[in-house]
Amino acid sequence: MPKSKVDALVIGSGVGGLCVAARLVEQGLSVSVIEKLPYLGGRFSTRDIKGFKITTGAIMVPFGERSAFHETYRLMEAPFNVREGKGGFRYRLSHGEYDPPAEGGGGLLGMLEFATGDEAAAKALFRHFRRALGWWEPSDTISFEEWLSQHTSHPEVHNLLQGFCAAFIGTSINEVPAGEYFRFLKAMGRNNRYGIAVNGNIELMESLAESVANRGSSVVTNAACKGILVEKGRVRGALVVRDAVEERVDADFVISNAGPNRTIRLAGEENFEKSYLALLREHPHATPVFHVCIRSPEPLDPYPGIINFGNTRRLIFLECPTLTCPELAPEGMHITTTFSVPESSTPPIKRRQTIEEIMVDLEENFPSFHRKKADVMVTAHHAEWPSMRRWPGHPMPTKTPVENLYNVGDGCMPPGTVGIEACALSAKDVARQISSGR
Numbered sequence: 001m002p003k004s005k006v007d008a009l010v011i012g013s014g015v016g017g018l019c020v021a022a023r024l025v026e027q028g029l030s031v032s033v034i035e036k037l038p039y040l041g042g043r044f045s046t047r048d049i050k051g052f053k054i055t056t057g058a059i060m061v062p063f064g065e066r067s068a069f070h071e072t073y074r075l076m077e078a079p080f081n082v083r084e085g086k087g088g089f090r091y092r093l094s095h096g097e098y099d100p101p102a103e104g105g106g107g108l109l110g111m112l113e114f115a116t117g118d119e120a121a122a123k124a125l126f127r128h129f130r131r132a133l134g135w136w137e138p139s140d141t142i143s144f145e146e147w148l149s150q151h152t153s154h155p156e157v158h159n160l161l162q163g164f165c166a167a168f169i170g171t172s173i174n175e176v177p178a179g180e181y182f183r184f185l186k187a188m189g190r191n192n193r194y195g196i197a198v199n200g201n202i203e204l205m206e207s208l209a210e211s212v213a214n215r216g217s218s219v220v221t222n223a224a225c226k227g228i229l230v231e232k233g234r235v236r237g238a239l240v241v242r243d244a245v246e247e248r249v250d251a252d253f254v255i256s257n258a259g260p261n262r263t264i265r266l267a268g269e270e271n272f273e274k275s276y277l278a279l280l281r282e283h284p285h286a287t288p289v290f291h292v293c294i295r296s297p298e299p300l301d302p303y304p305g306i307i308n309f310g311n312t313r314r315l316i317f318l319e320c321p322t323l324t325c326p327e328l329a330p331e332g333m334h335i336t337t338t339f340s341v342p343e344s345s346t347p348p349i350k351r352r353q354t355i356e357e358i359m360v361d362l363e364e365n366f367p368s369f370h371r372k373k374a375d376v377m378v379t380a381h382h383a384e385w386p387s388m389r390r391w392p393g394h395p396m397p398t399k400t401p402v403e404n405l406y407n408v409g410d411g412c413m414p415p416g417t418v419g420i421e422a423c424a425l426s427a428k429d430v431a432r433q434i435s436s437g438r
């Protein structure tokens, strides 16, 4: 069997995998990234469908000085072709729409005033939020909905915050742990800048991979890890199959971007101690999301930012990325991206019922939308290709019980973070642990 040796082997080229590879290369390690698919990026990539660049997952790209994702590109001097979102965030309830001020704060109070239609009631409720943000962070033993119900039963406040939780945190108001909601709000307060990848996510992932390759390391596609090698509690490398040839890659460190569950399957459950497995099984679910992509000459809505819905059954998010980046569609055409969540994030997912409800939501909110006439593509993301591998508030640690074996990606989201930024932060954390242990 052919053999090779690197300092660090990274399994998977998602955001977590490529960000950790970049940071380790930057520290001077030799790194090999192996990706089983023919393309890079995993759930942050692009499919070209008749000239439309459609995302395989994420659409909002964290951006700016305070983003760990953006920081990775600066470290590697890699091109970061992201255009800041043109619009802001718009909240829609059955009685109207609210656009928070672009700058200067006041967004949350304004949202509560909009939902209640009562300045005094909103101020009283806001005081509870302020205390939870500044003095007493609620524990994760109750859901955010339970926390909120102590202070208000106003249905529109619940509707508004259901839309917010589902769209921006990833699960519904009754599924987000109370503490995690407030940690997320604090993190959002530190940085809520986002952009859109001008030529699709794949360009960004290829840019990072190229910067890794330019420093003498390698990133290869169509290369699958078949097993992680563990001896005496320590990782030794992995077996990799590429072009039907099996190879042994020895490595001092193995970092898996395949998700904690798959990492265990690859390395063998017998190598993981009981407390780690118990943590994994305590809350084993991924977060589901339904992506409805509409291709049309006119955007479904002319608003250039993100619309968040609290007046719907399942629909929670709509953005037309081509209003910011026309490069994503053939000339004169648009992509409208919508995300929706099922009634419950716990499997089994009611696929047919959820899609039916999304279509009704779209028809009710957008009179110009006719499901039979529109060019509509529906993708249900769950199980092995979810929006996130674990529910926010229930992450696995990046470190595993097997020495020098780590996980990165959205199975290991640091508190208060989700999606791309969480993956980039998990990568930063692993690179720091490896550099401090060497």
Ligand SMILES: Cc1cc2nc3c(=O)[nH]c(=O)nc-3n(C[C@H](O)[C@H](O)[C@H](O)COP(=O)(O)OP(=O)(O)OC[C@H]3O[C@@H](n4cnc5c(N)ncnc54)[C@H](O)[C@@H]3O)c2cc1C
Pocket: 011, 012, 013, 014, 015, 016, 017, 034, 035, 036, 037, 040, 041, 042, 043, 044, 056, 057, 058, 059, 060, 061, 062, 223, 224, 225, 226, 257, 258, 262, 289, 290, 291, 339, 381, 385, 386, 387, 388, 408, 409, 410, 411, 418, 419, 420, 421, 423
């Ligand atoms: C519809 C949708 C919308 C989203 N919207 C947003 C958004 O707007 N903003 C945001 O920040 N986040 C968003 N997210 C979440 C974000 O896309 C993910 O959190 C992120 O992309 C996950 O990256 P990851 O590092 O966990 O790796 P993944 O994307 O899971 O990549 C892992 C890679 O590992 C490879 N792999 C697995 N097993 C092996 C093996 N044995 N050998 C070799 N390779 C292997 C896989 O093929 C894959 O390419 C969205 C997700 C979805 C699905």
